Amino acid sequence: MSEKEVKILSLFENIEQGSKAAFDELFMLYHHKLLSLAKQYIKNKEGAEEITSELFVKLWLKRHNLSQVINPEVYLFISIKNACLNLIRSEKKRNSIFSLSPPIEEPTNQENSGMADQELYNFLDEAVAGLPEQRRIIFILIKEDGLKTKAVAEIMGISVRTVENQLYKAVKSLADTLSLYLGYHPQNRKKPSVASQWLLSFFF
Incomplete structure (x- = not known):
């Protein structure tokens, strides 16, 4: 098991015990990544942000079951993907919400690019x-x-x-x-x- 996998498992365990600090750390580590994935499916930026925020809210509300999650990182990405697909299926005009121009984060520390x-x-x-x-x-x-x-x-x-x-x-x-x-x-x-x-x- 990699150091990253051990870290996120530890965060899940602490969140299950009600640690707000662990939840905040998980949010800082994965919010941007999950939002980026949501934007690949959802064209509407606000919609992608709402889905991502809802995922973290549900994670906290259902924290008592986190010990059942075997692979937390995969769980988070699958959850955001499924939430996006559910939204897409619920919309009549499916093509209007597919992302056609996904953002690529530019590298930092390039003052004179x-x-x-x-x-x-x-x-x-x-x-x-x-x-x-x-x-x-x-x-x-x-x-x-x-x-x-x-x-x-x-x-x-x-x-x-x-x-x-x-x-x-x-x-x-x-x-x-x-x-x-x-x-x-x-x-x-x-x-x-x-x-x-x-x-x-x-x-x-």
Whole structure:
């Protein structure tokens, strides 16, 4: 069991005992990640925020049953995904609430990134947004949120092999698309800039 898994299990145990401090820590660790996933399904920002907030409220209200959760992290992501899908099914105009332009958090501590770097971030945003929905979500969960393929498979309700195949296709598609902008293939060459080094982290 990884250090992260031990940490979140400990938080769940403390929350079950009524620890508000543990609940606040869990909120700080996962609110942004869960909100980001909600935005992949829900186009309406307020709707995604409401779903995420409701999840934490329900978590606190039902804290006495948290000891039954075997994998807390996967539980949180599956819960937010199911809440989003339930909302989508309840809406008559389903297409109007799918996210067409998911946000990609820009790396911090880049005070002098410059116009070229900003353009690169924007170009990557558009490239990721253009991926098929399942492929896009898998890419973000693994590359942005740092989840393992097995966890993503559980969250998405698909096989590990499918996750691996979709991630490979996502990375290849993004690399090919970005090569048109960069003038070189990001998997074949490193460029000595902060933005490029950050970009390369998505492909290795």
